[in-house]
Amino acid sequence: MTDPVKRTTSQDVAQAAGVSRTTVSFVLNNRPNHAIPEETRQRILDAARRLDYRPHASARSLAAGRSAVVLLSLPDVPIGAGISRFVEELATALARDGLTLVLHLAGAHGRSLPDVCAAVDAWAVIGFESFDADTVQALKRAGARVVLPAHVHESPAMQLIGRLQARHLIDRGHRRIGYAFPAHRNLRPMAEERLQGVAGACREAGLEPPVVLTTDLEIPGAAAAVAQWKARSVTGVCAFNDETAIAVLAGIREHGLTAPGDLAVIGVDDIPTARLAAPPLTTVYFDLQEVGRRRADAILDAMAGRAVAPSTFDPLIVERSST
Amino acid sequence: MTDPVKRTTSQDVAQAAGVSRTTVSFVLNNRPNHAIPEETRQRILDAARRLDYRPHASARSLAAGRSAVVLLSLPDVPIGAGISRFVEELATALARDGLTLVLHLAGAHGRSLPDVCAAVDAWAVIGFESFDADTVQALKRAGARVVLPAHVHESPAMQLIGRLQARHLIDRGHRRIGYAFPAHRNLRPMAEERLQGVAGACREAGLEPPVVLTTDLEIPGAAAAVAQWKARSVTGVCAFNDETAIAVLAGIREHGLTAPGDLAVIGVDDIPTARLAAPPLTTVYFDLQEVGRRRADAILDAMAGRAVAPSTFDPLIVERSST
DNA sequence: GTGAAAGCGCTAACAC
DNA sequence: GTGTTAGCGCTTTCAC
Numbered sequence: 001m002t003d004p005v006k007r008t009t010s011q012d013v014a015q016a017a018g019v020s021r022t023t024v025s026f027v028l029n030n031r032p033n034h035a036i037p038e039e040t041r042q043r044i045l046d047a048a049r050r051l052d053y054r055p056h057a058s059a060r061s062l063a064a065g066r067s068a069v070v071l072l073s074l075p076d077v078p079i080g081a082g083i084s085r086f087v088e089e090l091a092t093a094l095a096r097d098g099l100t101l102v103l104h105l106a107g108a109h110g111r112s113l114p115d116v117c118a119a120v121d122a123w124a125v126i127g128f129e130s131f132d133a134d135t136v137q138a139l140k141r142a143g144a145r146v147v148l149p150a151h152v153h154e155s156p157a158m159q160l161i162g163r164l165q166a167r168h169l170i171d172r173g174h175r176r177i178g179y180a181f182p183a184h185r186n187l188r189p190m191a192e193e194r195l196q197g198v199a200g201a202c203r204e205a206g207l208e209p210p211v212v213l214t215t216d217l218e219i220p221g222a223a224a225a226v227a228q229w230k231a232r233s234v235t236g237v238c239a240f241n242d243e244t245a246i247a248v249l250a251g252i253r254e255h256g257l258t259a260p261g262d263l264a265v266i267g268v269d270d271i272p273t274a275r276l277a278a279p280p281l282t283t284v285y286f287d288l289q290e291v292g293r294r295r296a297d298a299i300l301d302a303m304a305g306r307a308v309a310p311s312t313f314d315p316l317i318v319e320r321s322s323t
Numbered sequence: 324m325t326d327p328v329k330r331t332t333s334q335d336v337a338q339a340a341g342v343s344r345t346t347v348s349f350v351l352n353n354r355p356n357h358a359i360p361e362e363t364r365q366r367i368l369d370a371a372r373r374l375d376y377r378p379h380a381s382a383r384s385l386a387a388g389r390s391a392v393v394l395l396s397l398p399d400v401p402i403g404a405g406i407s408r409f410v411e412e413l414a415t416a417l418a419r420d421g422l423t424l425v426l427h428l429a430g431a432h433g434r435s436l437p438d439v440c441a442a443v444d445a446w447a448v449i450g451f452e453s454f455d456a457d458t459v460q461a462l463k464r465a466g467a468r469v470v471l472p473a474h475v476h477e478s479p480a481m482q483l484i485g486r487l488q489a490r491h492l493i494d495r496g497h498r499r500i501g502y503a504f505p506a507h508r509n510l511r512p513m514a515e516e517r518l519q520g521v522a523g524a525c526r527e528a529g530l531e532p533p534v535v536l537t538t539d540l541e542i543p544g545a546a547a548a549v550a551q552w553k554a555r556s557v558t559g560v561c562a563f564n565d566e567t568a569i570a571v572l573a574g575i576r577e578h579g580l581t582a583p584g585d586l587a588v589i590g591v592d593d594i595p596t597a598r599l600a601a602p603p604l605t606t607v608y609f610d611l612q613e614v615g616r617r618r619a620d621a622i623l624d625a626m627a628g629r630a631v632a633p634s635t636f637d638p639l640i641v642e643r644s645s646t
Numbered sequence: 647g648t649g650a651a652a653g654c655g656c657t658a659a660c661a662c
Numbered sequence: 663g664t665g666t667t668a669g670c671g672c673t674t675t676c677a678c
Contacts, residue, residue, distance in 0.1 A: 346665080359663065387671045
């Protein structure tokens with residue numbers, strides 16, 4: 001279990017190739033300045049492969065003064081296919097530059113992000129949400145050289161989603177909009193942003209502000225919200241996400257009503273069960289994979305000291321029968 | 324961006340406390356042998372706190388010959404609340420022993436697990452599924468000192484889930500059982516295990532083997548499966564998970580039929596939308612948080628060279644109206 | 647083109 | 663009790 005399994009060191013490779021460790025280092029990191037003859041290069045590469053040599057990460061980062069680890073902080077919310085693809089894309093892009101991505105699940109009781117950052121000696125830390133200034137400072141003190149939010153959940157993008165939802169409803173003639181706010185507290189900040197977008201769209205269309213009601217993921221709660229919306233003549237509701245939207249749909253059925261006739265509802269995320277809802281749920285979809293790709297570029301830019309391109313975002317309405 | 328922000332070193336702390344680096348090291352790692360006077364101890368601790376000193380992880384693990392990083396490999400499947408809690412629990416337990424947990428999302432294109440293991444210089448690697456012998460070897464070569472599967476998705480546990488589902492149906496008088504197999508290929512191995520359990524329960528009850536049909540997450544596919552089951556006089560189906568079960572439910576509605584009268588269905592996971600389905604879905608729930616806690620103990624045992632306690636598992640039926 | 651040598655920040659014998 | 667010292671495995675400057 002704790003057997004000290006002798007690691008193969010660059011010394012071993014050097015010996016096997018009949019050169020010095022310096023030369024091995026040069027070849028393996030292909031340093032441009034030192035023109036090493038192809039013959040020697042191959043000999044070293046071969047030896048390394050034969051011995052299954054892996055540079056010791058700690059030693060390497062200690063000496064080089066920079067690690068090759070990038071840490072992504074994920075919020076404590078369900079990780080669906082979208083985020084998975086985002087992570088995948090990011091990991092792949094970073095791998096192309098020799099960087100390795102690891103994840104941290106931001107949770108109440110776990111280790112703090114700066115702690116984790118220090119523990120893995122991360123060179124860059126990416127957040128799915130923006131970090132506040134204190135966190136950024138703490139991360140830098142913990143050794144992170146570049147810190148940046150993923151921007152995915154940043155205001156403009158998040159607001160755009162709400163805006164899109166509301167506009168979809170308004171375009172279909174709804175004049176009184178409801179908003180189904182999530183009960184889960186980790187979701188609040190994101191929800192606030194989206195709600196801003198909905199409110200903005202209503203304002204621009206000359207409508208009253210949305211009737212916002214917190215909706216948990218239980219039928220009774222959802223049914224109560226539906227009753228309220230009906231009482232206040234809301235005809236269409238934007239839900240924070242698909243789960244909340246599905247709860248609203250369940251609330252509608254509970255009253256013996258139907259969507260979209262009695263109340264239209266639109267979600268966000270296009271989770272797999274959205275299309276299986278009764279009725280199939282109209283929702284906003286956005287390609288997190290694409291976002292991941294762009295984020296990776298931004299990180300690479302930041303790491304190279306180049307200017308970071310602002311991130312963009314193209315959410316899309318998937319129209320089904322709930323609206 | 325790449326500003327070299329001088330790190331505070333143990334030297335700085337030593338200086339501030341007026342002692343040598345050795346003493347600092349002893350105090351901070353509270354080495355038992357060297358009885359250091361409380362007064363000095365406090366002075367050093369204070370200095371460290373004041374300077375916000377964090378030992379450089381790479382240097383530390385290089386010198387100590389062991390890192391404090393534990394890597395958890397997560398399968399490329401949606402990470403729901405269950406797995407999140409498992410991770411939380413694990414991270415918390417490990418943190419109590421000074422260990423830091425980071426995650427790797429096993430995906431097709433990302434970096435391989437041994438690569439990640441080497442990159443973060445992980446001391447232990449935990450898998451959500453069992454690793455094959457080759458992987459274990461590769462991980463050890465990559466520097467992992469203890470490698471162990473999380474056992475969560477191991478055969479006995481997974482089979483138990485299927486068994487439980489089938490038994491629930493059989494107890495309610497169903498004599499012909501169907502199995503809704505997931506279309507997603509990453510889910511196959513786990514699904515095979517669960518199906519084994521269902522088949523076992525049928526066998527024991529003297530029933531014919533379950534009618535297994537692959538069911539994707541679209542209404543047409545699910546409706547087709549439902550038609551088949553009806554044609555083959557299946558009256559109850561065990562679905563691989565709740566999403567698949569919800570698809571089956573949608574398929575049932577598509578035919579103008581109802582659950583459980585025309586076809587009963589039972590899922591696994593108790594996802595939030597399970598209770599919002601039409602009708603609310605009966606499902607198997609298991610407390611991954613509890614599993615995480617036990618796994619953490621096992622890891623600590625393994626790391627301390629103690630015998631690893633076998634993991635156990637207590638899935639539970641959440642009965643709602645779909646059965 | 648290749649190698650010798652000096653660290654990176656820390657730990658842990660071993661001396662005092 | 664505390665400090666001195668020798669590395670851990672690697673990178674990198676500078677000399678050959």
